[in-house]
Amino acid sequence: MTTAATPLFPVPETRARTSRRAVDRPRWERPALAGLLIATAALLLWDLGSSGYANSFYSAAAQAGSQSWKAFFFGSSDAGNSITVDKPPAALWPMMLSVRLFGLGSWQILVPQALMGVGTTAVLYAAVRRQFGPGAALLSGAAFALTPVAALMFRFNNPDALLTLLLTVTVYCVLRALDGARTQWLVWAGVAVGFAFLTKTLQAFVILPPLALLYAVCAPTRLRRRLGQLLLAGLAMVAAGGWWVAIVELWPASSRPYIGGSQNNSFLELTLGYNGLGRINGNETGSVGGGTRTGGAAAYGLPEGAVGGPGGRAGGGGWGETGFDRLFAGNIGGQISWLLPAALVLLVAGLVVTWRARRATDSLDGMARAAFLAWGGSLLITAIVFSYMQGIFHEYYTVALAPFVAALIGMGVAVLWEERGSAAAAITLSGTLALTAVWSYVLLGRATGYLPWLRWAVLVGGLLAAAALPFAARAGRRMLPAVAALGVAAALAGPLAYCLTTVSTGHTGSIVTAGPAVAGGRGGPGGMMGGFRGVAGEMPQGGPGGQGAQGGQPGTDGPGGGQPGAGQPGAAPGGGLPQGGMPPGQGTAGGRDGGRGGARTGGGPGGAGGLLNGAQVGAEAKAALTTDADEYTWAAAAIGSQNAASYQLASGVPVMAIGGFNGSDPSPTLEQFKAYVRAGKIHWFIGQGAAAGGPGTTGAPGTTEGGARMGGGPGGGTSSEIENWVKAGFKASTVGGATFYDLTAPTS
Secondary structure (H helix, E strand, C coil): CCCCCCCCCCCCCCCCCCCCCCCCCCCCCCHHHHHHHHHHHHHHHCCHHHHCCCCHHHHHHHHHHHHHHHHHHHHHHHCCEEEEECCCCCCCCHHHHHHHHHHCCCHHHHHHHHHHHHHHHHHHHHHHHHHHHHHHHHHHHHHHHCCCCHHCCCCCCHHHHHHHHHHHHHHHHHHHHHHCHHHHHHHHHHEEEEEEEEHHHHHHHCCCCHHHHHHHCCCCCHHHHHHHHHHHHHHHHHHHHHHHHHHHHHCCCHCCCEECEEEEEEHHHHHHHHHHHHHHHCCCCEEEEEEEHHHHCHCCCCCCCCCCCCCCCCCCCCCCCCCCHHHHHHHHHHCCCCHHHHHHHHHHHHHHHCCCCCCCCCHHHHHHHHHHHHHHHHHHHHHHHHCCCCCCCCCCHHHHHHHHHHHHHHCCCCCHHHHCHHHHHHHHHHHHEEEEEEHHHHHHHHHHHHHHHHHHHHHHHHHHHHHHHHHHHHHHCHHHHHHHHHHHHHHHHHHHHHHHHHHHCCEEEECCCCCCCCCCCCCCCCCCCCCCCCCCCCCCCCCCCCCCCCCCCCCCCCCCCCCCCCCCCCCCCHHCCCCCCCCCCCCCCCEEEEEEEECCCCCCCCCCCCCCCCCCCCCHHHHHHHHHHHCCEEEEEEHHHHHHHHHHHHHHHCEECCCCCCCCCCCCHHHHHHHHHHHCCCCEEEEECCCCCCCCCCCCCEECCCCCCCCCCCCCHHHHHHHHHHHEEEEEEECCCCEEEEEEEEEE
C-alpha cells in the first residue's frame, strides 16, 4: 500500500515481524482517543437509572448472588437456590459483585454493562490501530459506539454485553498471535472464548471456524507449530469454559439449584438443546417459542401458529422470517444494518487491495489482509447464523455484529483513502458512501414521522459528498477534509439519532429494541414485547394480531400509545411505584413502558406479569412477604421467573420461581413442593391473578392478562399441578391486587 500524503489515516511503519511496531503517535491521537472513550461513557451512562431493573430476570439473580455465594457461583434466581437462570453465570458475576459492594439499585446493576461498552470500544481501537493507524481506529470506535443496538445493550443487563466484549477480545488476540506466530496471544484468545462460553454458551463458538482456519493457513511459522498452537489454544478454551461446567455436572443435584431452561436438570442438555442446536433448528424443548416437535403454541394454551407451533410462519416459526435479508428487514435493520452494506463492500475492497501480499503475515500488507479476513470472517459467519436460525431470535442479538462491522468500516476506509489516487479506489469509496446515505434514508423512513428532515439531510449530504469525493481527491488538501467530514457526518447521523432516542428512554422487560417504534417491529422507545395478552394479541413476530407490540391506539400499547404517567392507582408519573421497592421504569401496565410506546404486561396493581415482564408490587404485598421472612427459605413461590423476580426485587427476600423463566421447567416437582411446604420452607404461593371478585382480576385462574396460560409446554404440567394443589388446599386472600395463598394455613 502507498503512503498517503495527507496524514488523515497515518499507517504504522513496516517492521520486522518479530519486533514490536514503533509508531510515532500524532499529537492529536491521545486527546482524540480520550474524547472517544469519554463520549462513549457519557452516551452509555446518560440517564441510566431510567431503565430501573431493566430485565428483572437477571436483576433478581444479581440480587440473589449478592446475598448468597452459592447463588453467586451457580447463577441462581433466588438466594434460596431453587433454580438458576437459563444461562451460565459469567455475565451475572460483575453485576453480583457490584450489588454486593454498593447495594441493590439500577445503577449498581447497569454500570458494569456500560463499562463493558467502553472497554469494547477501547479494545476495538487497539486492534484496528495496529495495522491501520489511529485515524482508522477512531473511525471504527465511533462507528461501534454509535451502533443503536450497542447503545441499547451496553445499558441493559442481558448477557450480550459481556459476550460482545469477549468476542472483540478474541479477534484482537488472534491478530496479535498472527503477528509473529505468538503462542501466548493465541492461548489468550482461547481463554476469551472459554469465558464467552460461560456467558452465552455455544454462541461463543460461532466465530471459531474462520479464526482457526485463518491462523492455520496464515501464521508465519511451520505447519506443525501452527497446529500445536491451535491445540494449546483449544485446551485453554476448554479449561476456561469447562471448569465451571465440570463442577456443576459433578455436584450432587440434590444440593445444588435446578439448571433453569433444561428439562433434565443438566447444563449439558441446556447447552446442546435449548441454548444450542435448538436455536438453529427451532427444536427448543421448554421454550415459549418451541418448534413443532416440542410443544409449540398449543402447549402454551395459544392458537396454532401463534408462537412457532404447527401452522406457524414458514422459515422462522414465531421469530420472524429467515433468509439472507433478515438483518436488513423490519425493525432489525435499524438495530445494526446502517453500516452493514458499507462493511461488506469495504471487506471486498480491502481484500482486493491487500491480496497480492504473501500468505504469511510477516509484512504490513499481509497483516492488513489477515485483519480483513479475521473481522470479515467473523461478520459473515455470525450474520449467516443469525439470518437462518429458526429458533428464538431477538433483535438485540445483533449487537454481536457491531464490532465486526465497525472494524471493517475503519479499516476499509483507511485502505481506500491511501489508494484514493486510483480511480477504482476513489469510485469505490464514493459509491460506498452513496450506498450508505441511501440505506440510511430507507431506514429512517421506516419509523413513521421520525425526524423527516433528517432522512433528507442524510440523503442529500451523503450524495453530495459521494459525488465530490473523486474530484476532491485530485484537488488536494483544501477540499478533502471538508468532503470527508460531510461524508462521515452523513453516514453516522442516522445511527446517532437512533442512539440518542435509545438513551433518552428507559427499557424494561425481556425483549427490548433500540430507536423509535417501527411498523412491524416489537418495540420503540422503552419498548419490549409484552406478555401474551389474550390468545391472539401481542406475540413474537408472525403471531396472530400482527408483529409484536405495534399498531396500538393511543392509550394502549402501540407506538405512542399509553398515557404518560397513566399508571394504576398508586403509580408514580412514568410508572414507578413509590411504595413497591422498584426503581422507576419497573412498573408494567400503564407505567413507563405504556407511557412511552412499550408493550404492557402486568395486570392491575399487584397483578401478575406476563412471561416477558414482571408484576407490579405495592406496599401491601411487600409487607406480607417481609413479615417473618427469616423463618422461611423462600418468602413466597410464583410461577415464572419474571413474576418471582418482581416480588423478590421489591421485598429483598427470596422468592421461588416455579418452572423457571417460562414456567415450563419441571422444577420443583409436585412432591418436592409438597415436601418444602411440610417442612415450613415457603410462606406464600402467589397466584397468577387476583382472588375472585378482588381488584386487579386478570382473567381465568392460572392465566396472565387476557388468558394466555403460563406454565404450559413441556414440563409445564408440573407448574399446573402445583398451582391446582395449592388452590385446592390452602386459604386464599387478595393482597395488593394479587392472590396470595398462605401455605401455613391449609383449609383442611
